[in-house]
Amino acid sequence: MKCVDDFRWRIGKKELVPIMTGGMGVDISTAELSLAAARLGGIGHISDAMVPTVSDRRFKTRFVREKQKKYKYNVLNQDKSDVKFDLVQLAEATKLHVGRTMEAQQGTGLIFINCMEKLTMGSPRETLRVRLSAAMDGGIDGITLSAGLHLGSLALVADHQRFRDVKFGIIVSSLRALVLFLHKSVRLNRLPDYIIVEGPLAGGHLGFGMDWMQYDLKTIVNEIHRYLSEKGLNIPLIPAGGIFTGTDAMEFLEAGAAAVQVATRFTVTKECGLPDKVKQEYLKAKEEDIEVNLTSPTGYPMRMLRNSPSIGAGIRPNCEAYGYLLDGSGHCAYIDAYNRELDKHPDSDALSVSDKTCLCTHMRNYDCWTCGHHTYRLKDSTHRLPDGSYQILDAAHVFRDYLYSVDHQIMLPDRYRQTMPPLD
Ligand SMILES: Cc1cc2nc3c(=O)[nH]c(=O)nc-3n(C[C@H](O)[C@H](O)[C@H](O)COP(=O)(O)O)c2cc1C
Numbered sequence: 001m002k003c004v005d006d007f008r009w010r011i012g013k014k015e016l017v018p019i020m021t022g023g024m025g026v027d028i029s030t031a032e033l034s035l036a037a038a039r040l041g042g043i044g045h046i047s048d049a050m051v052p053t054v055s056d057r058r059f060k061t062r063f064v065r066e067k068q069k070k071y072k073y074n075v076l077n078q079d080k081s082d083v084k085f086d087l088v089q090l091a092e093a094t095k096l097h098v099g100r101t102m103e104a105q106q107g108t109g110l111i112f113i114n115c116m117e118k119l120t121m122g123s124p125r126e127t128l129r130v131r132l133s134a135a136m137d138g139g140i141d142g143i144t145l146s147a148g149l150h151l152g153s154l155a156l157v158a159d160h161q162r163f164r165d166v167k168f169g170i171i172v173s174s175l176r177a178l179v180l181f182l183h184k185s186v187r188l189n190r191l192p193d194y195i196i197v198e199g200p201l202a203g204g205h206l207g208f209g210m211d212w213m214q215y216d217l218k219t220i221v222n223e224i225h226r227y228l229s230e231k232g233l234n235i236p237l238i239p240a241g242g243i244f245t246g247t248d249a250m251e252f253l254e255a256g257a258a259a260v261q262v263a264t265r266f267t268v269t270k271e272c273g274l275p276d277k278v279k280q281e282y283l284k285a286k287e288e289d290i291e292v293n294l295t296s297p298t299g300y301p302m303r304m305l306r307n308s309p310s311i312g313a314g315i316r317p318n319c320e321a322y323g324y325l326l327d328g329s330g331h332c333a334y335i336d337a338y339n340r341e342l343d344k345h346p347d348s349d350a351l352s353v354s355d356k357t358c359l360c361t362h363m364r365n366y367d368c369w370t371c372g373h374h375t376y377r378l379k380d381s382t383h384r385l386p387d388g389s390y391q392i393l394d395a396a397h398v399f400r401d402y403l404y405s406v407d408h409q410i411m412l413p414d415r416y417r418q419t420m421p422p423l424d
Contacts, residue, residue: 001406004246004260007253009236011167011193016109017041018259019249019402020196021266021395022240023114023144024204024273025049026363027057029263031101033271036395038109040403043259045144046101047114048094048131050324052085053364055093059100063093064321071320078339080319081330084122091134098138110141112167118148118205118298122326129156136160142167144196147205147300151184158188169194171240173207173215175223182233194236196261197221201242201373203263205300212292212301217241218252225256244374246405262402264372265381271395278366281305283390287376295357297325297333305369310362314341314351322360334358381410391416 009018021037023029023045034044052063071083098113105111113135121127128150135143136157143166145153157163170192172178178195185191199217200208208215221239228235236258243249249260266272268279282305289306296302304311317335325332337356345351362368381398383391393413401411 002250002254003404003406004249004253005403007250009259011110011236011258014108014110016043016259017403018253018257019043019399020112020238020259020261021045021399022202022261022263023047023049023112023116023146024263024267025114025116027054027273028267028366029114030271030273031058031097031104033266033269033273033395034101034111035104035106036271037399038105038111039107040396040399041107041109042399043110043112043142045112045114046097047116048097048135049114049116049119050322050360050364051097051131052090052093053322055096059096061093061096063089068318068321075320078335079330080317080323080326080332080335083319083323083326083330085127085323087126087130090121090127091130091137094131094134095138098135098140102139102141110167112142112144112169113140114144114146116147117145117150117153118300119324120327121324122328122330124150124328125152125156128153132157133160136162136166140166142169142193144169144171146171146196147207148298151180154185154188154190158190163190167193169196169238171196171198171207172224173198173200174220175227177207178224179227191233192235194238194258195224196238196240197224198261199239199241202240203267203303203372203375204370205296205298205302206292208301210292210294210301221252221255221257242373244377245408245410246402247408249402250406264374264378265398265402266395267371267375268378268382268390269393269395269398273366275366276392278369279392280389281307281369282371282375283378283382285371285376285378290371290373290375295355296359297337297356298359299333302370303373305371305375308362308367308369310357310359310368312352312354313357313362313367314338314353315358315361317358318361322364324360382413383415385416 037044200212240261
């Protein structure tokens, strides 16, 4: 019987294990998780979401505190158009996050960064240019452009010396989005090196409307595959979203995919950045505990656990410290929703904002529990412990399970060994 290990993805001179761990902001797909995938010969993504914040946590830098100090005067102002990122510091934080990760790289795999273009950061073009260039300077192997694909993104770094050496990929959820992007990249003479086709069962933001359940990954992949063949374009396709067992992955590879991108299975590994108590929430979840809603200020539907602390919370926006979703004129849908509630209840000290969520603060604090559709199956991938909690997995274990599993089986981990008290 065939398994994922029977396949390899040849990209340039490299021969890779065709498993890619997806980018999960904010630092849910940590450097450690990406390094584990690369060590085993696959591709691991780190994320460039809120990198100054991530750098502060990882390297004890003070990027957020300095920004907050600079804009302290504006905290109570409803107008956030003054708040801008210092581009030199943004580049520094990105180079640090990427550079240190690349220095630790071992094995034959690759490390890519997921770049969420919806993070408009008060100045969409300039901040994106800086993030992309700094990741390239930091030695990243590849950049995956995601969430809110700008057709002009590649052009922003066309004069970078690594423009033709770094692998560039895009995430799309429809043929239509892909065709628009390809038209632009043909003009630049720089086609993407891979295309991640993300279906409606993925975690994070979805590239579908609230009618997401009418779509299906296999159909979209087939449609894109046919289009590329008709055009004579040989660009590797990487399906993502709901690929839960090695057999799910193998079926896509057998049908011609170059690799698969997976994420949910890794959210309950030691290397994942979610706090342990949140990992337990993912493990406990039942199917009815998972919803797709419109609380993200980006306007995209997002999948999350229904009991996410972010839902309905009415915290004061902290754009002076964060502000990653501010558009070029200082707007974010959460600020508008918050101000509306504040005008209605000026004396309340416990506002609730039910329609939007302050994504920056909640993602930073791991209080927005975004997850893939199959999160409710995670409990089947590990052991229940005597105290009712679940055993956390190693990323290498999950990776190997994808690699060798047949017949949709999931390999359970070795049980935690009971430590015996010393005998005296
Ligand atoms: C917790 C979580 C956070 C995610 N965050 C992002 C993100 O920041 N950017 C992005 O492009 N995709 C994000 N995704 C999507 C994954 O990278 C991946 O494509 C998808 O979830 C794969 O499907 P699976 O989770 O069913 O394996 C996230 C997924 C999860 C589970």
